[in-house]
Amino acid sequence: MWTDTRPPAEMPKLFERGADVISLAGGLPDLDVLPLDEISAQLGRLVRLGGRLALQYTTPHVAKALVPAVADLMAREGGLADADNLIPTSGSQMGLTAVALALGSPGDTILTQTPAYPGATAAFRTAGLLPYAAAEDAEGLDPVELRRTVQELRSAGHTVRLLYTNPTFQNPTGATLAVPRRAAILAACRELDLLLVEDNPYGLLGFDGTTTTLFQALDPERVVYLGTFSKIFAPGLRSGWIAAPAHLRHDLARVAEIISLSPSALAQGALAAYHSRSGWDTLIDRYRDSYRERCALMADALDAELGTGTPWHWQRPGGGFYLWLRHRDRADAGPYARAAADRGVSVVPGGHFSIDGEHADGLRLCFSNVPRRKIAEAVGRLSAALTETPSEQREFAEVAG
Known part of the structure; x- marks a missing residue:
């Protein structure tokens, strides 16, 4: 089968949820706006x-x-x-x-x-x-x-x-x-x-x-x-x-x-x-209002938590579902995503959006479906993971040093 060729045809696990996990992973719409x-x-x-x-x-x-x-x-x-x-x-x-x-x-x-x-x-x-x-x-x-x-x-x-x-x-x-x-x-x-x-x-x-x-x-x-x-x-x-x-x-x-x-x-x-x-008209306006509010809450929380003194940068989008974080030093974001998961917040590392590893320093955050009251908490958990050296990198440094 063509799916047996390398690189494999894989999809990230976007819609899985745990008891205390705040998901910023899957691009789910906010169906609360539906009549x-x-x-x-x-x-x-x-x-x-x-x-x-x-x-x-x-x-x-x-x-x-x-x-x-x-x-x-x-x-x-x-x-x-x-x-x-x-x-x-x-x-x-x-x-x-x-x-x-x-x-x-x-x-x-x-x-x-x-x-x-x-x-x-x-x-x-x-x-x-x-x-x-x-x-x-x-x-x-x-x-x-x-x-x-x-x-x-x-x-x-x-x-x-x-x-x-x-x-x-x-x-x-x-x-x-x-x-x-x-x-x-x-x-x-x-x-x-x-x-x-x-x-x-x-x-x-x-x-x-x-x-x-x-x-x-x-x-x-x-x-x-x-x-x-x-x-x-x-x-x-x-x-x-x-x-x-x-x-x-x-x-x-x-x-x-x-x-x-x-x-x-x-x-x-x-x-x-x-x-x-x-x-x-009415339904699309409701969706726009919901996503504008959620995006602002998430971007404001990121500004407060990661806006200065960290290697992470991003731009506020003008629409859609997503915020894209990049590491200024091009560090692999995969260990940071795993550290975030350990703290109860799921994000998608940039490697999933790569063809040949060229965006491994990114993290995708989806704001479209996360409950408004949970956004600041999710960003707080995430920032704690992003501002420490992931254990995998610490172990490598200790062995190399």
């Missing part, structure tokens, strides 16, 4: 009036009733949703696997924005693709270095067709590529005949309500767009979509159908019903 009574009534009505259809297999298409909900979401960032070219997925993770299987061949190199979402690199490796870190500068992905890298890889005999990005409130850094840089990257992709894969779970979760124009809006024939309802509605429905260029629609749809056979008619019906009755 559950309203959703329950809509689901009950859907099952009562159309249950024989909603609970049955269905055709492998985005339901006609759901297309306006998708189009509404994409239009908020300038995107285009052509009903004929929408492919249903069970969230972005299935979309990533479908893209890798449909558009790549085993042994191909896929350029990847790093630090990278580990679910993406696991999907690529499982399909036999070889992730390769795309160079960045202070503004993000570097189009000049992109040209050089592709030319060097191709000269060495590698096949390079795809560039993967998570460009808005990126997982794990929270960074966003500016529109001029996006345009420059697309210009390089056209010159190099690269397809760009745009993975966009967080784009509508800017704390101030502003959005950034999608890559897909700038060049819909060059971009394969992955959308999901997991972060702006609920992940339990496992529903998302691919907005495909027309010339790739058949290949992507064929692979998606093989993976899932049939999308969930119940999930699509529930989402369509919610959008038709309530729209997205």
